[in-house]
Amino acid sequence: MATSPAIHTIPNTIDRDSFEPAYSQLANILKAQIAAGAFRPGDQLPSEAQLCRTFGVSPMTVRRSINLLADQDVVSTAQGKGTFVRRVQFGAAAFDLRELQSLLRNDATTIKLLDARIVTANQRVAGKLDIAVGRSAIYIRRLLSVEHQPAFYHREYLVYDPRRPIVESEMEVSSLSGLFSGSGSAIVKRADLTICATLMNEEESQVLKTQLPAAALLLEHIFYDFDDRPISWGWFIANSERLHFSTTVGIQD
Amino acid sequence: MATSPAIHTIPNTIDRDSFEPAYSQLANILKAQIAAGAFRPGDQLPSEAQLCRTFGVSPMTVRRSINLLADQDVVSTAQGKGTFVRRVQFGAAAFDLRELQSLLRNDATTIKLLDARIVTANQRVAGKLDIAVGRSAIYIRRLLSVEHQPAFYHREYLVYDPRRPIVESEMEVSSLSGLFSGSGSAIVKRADLTICATLMNEEESQVLKTQLPAAALLLEHIFYDFDDRPISWGWFIANSERLHFSTTVGIQD
DNA sequence: TAGTGGTCTAGACCACTTA
């Protein structure tokens, strides 16, 4: 039987001298047993009281382990019924931007400021930034290259309000790196992000040095301040060969 | 001052008669205070001991509240230093497939089986399914329509192994709904997923009734069984107007 | 040394499910 060897390498006791906390050890033991097939999707796990006795830990510690697995969508709990191994759920899959973040932190990545100027907001820009048509905005175009190859084309409109002089200086007009590295501005409360596929237009293909027709991922972002007013609206156009997102859903070892 | 009214509507005590648990109430109080600007990114929150005194709850309850906020990337904790409000982090953004999942559960969505037949695996298919070239596989083509409009074109190869007869019956060849609704197969241990942008080819544009050139989101998936062997390999082609993913990062009310 | 977060205990009481 294929799974037998794996089962026998799973520890079944908590090592109190380990660096790893007991709740984490227990969660990993249970997950390894599930991964090895000892508990199949739909199966009920031992009750919390039983796990307390088996592993010699307190109820709170067992609960924390179970909660960890529940957060990872490995198990589901039902009051009065028990804890059960979950089936794989497509909808639980989540693609995150950490890859993108690490790419921008990479030394091989350079950011070139193509353009930065004051413009008057047209209907579209004014709508996104929640300002009046004809008001001023800062328009920025950047090209991000990885190993001297054009990878992302970024365009952004920033509100330009004499009463909010802080915006320009805080939003790191020339670098972008702050938003990705976590040292982002303290004036940003939240960002709304959208991702979709699009066809590149003439300008985009020239900047990114691709042949038309070309497909691209478009990542749109709007940043808001602590008064819930938009600060900036912008979007990345990514060469489709340069950017794809991967993830795993289900039981991971 | 714009934030004053908001601050005054934030409760500052735990309601012990509420249905909402104390830890959740406390987390929401702190988050509302942060959202209202009472604590800004970089600011230190009151210590856990202080929060215990202020709100009259035990240390474990305070910890649970803080952990909730830390899981949401609202705060970060540093042993020996304190708890601090985080800046918005681009990289923390995660796009999930719940929209897609609910779409497939929708009554207005229909799945049409275009084709299902046994084929012999070529190099590419054999590589993905980790079988020998020339072995049999099941090839399936499906069209998913939303309100009678073609939306997603799905193609999939399933391993066809006499020794694993369970695969075909378990993988819900004719419906697909299981994988999305959570009632998916119990033989699936995990799935690897990738998303990227692509240009539609002739066949795809005909099935989806679009004009060329057209951009599309491509969602590729490989399912594995509990012996870590591939069960199926397939991909969705989504009309780019039909599918986009949205998310919010930072402080959400 | 004082203050911080991190872990853990050994119970208690409650809500819910099943029989």
Add this chain to the structure above:
DNA sequence: AAGTGGTCTAGACCACTAG
């Protein structure tokens, strides 16, 4: 009534940070 998960207490001890 018995068993399940869900919340909460009132501490304890530890590891880490800072003055």
